[in-house]
Amino acid sequence: MSKHIHVVPRGTRWAVKKEGSNKPVSTHKNQELARQAAVPLAKQNKSEVVIHGRDGKIRDKDSYGPDPHPPKDKKH
Numbered sequence: 051m052s053k054h055i056h057v058v059p060r061g062t063r064w065a066v067k068k069e070g071s072n073k074p075v076s077t078h079k080n081q082e083l084a085r086q087a088a089v090p091l092a093k094q095n096k097s098e099v100v101i102h103g104r105d106g107k108i109r110d111k112d113s114y115g116p117d118p119h120p121p122k123d124k125k126h
Contacts, residue, residue: 054098055091057084059106066091069100089114 053069064084065074068091075091078084085101089112092099096115103109 053095054100055088055095057081057088057099057101059102059104 055075056067056069058065058067060074060077063077063079064081066076066078066084066088067074076084076087078087081101085099088099091097092112092114098111098113098115100108101110101112
């Protein structure tokens, strides 16, 4: 799998960042808009979107790549 795409707080906004990079790909006024921007990147890179809360802890993950052992996703 490629590097994950992270949705992280950045001041009063939310940033979409590629794993290992300090520079955001984009910034958004709320978390949901950032998540929506992260999904196409994850699909393109066949990777995972990792959503963080304001406290920095991981709140959720969604995989958009090949997973040999996919979890039983009850969200969708």
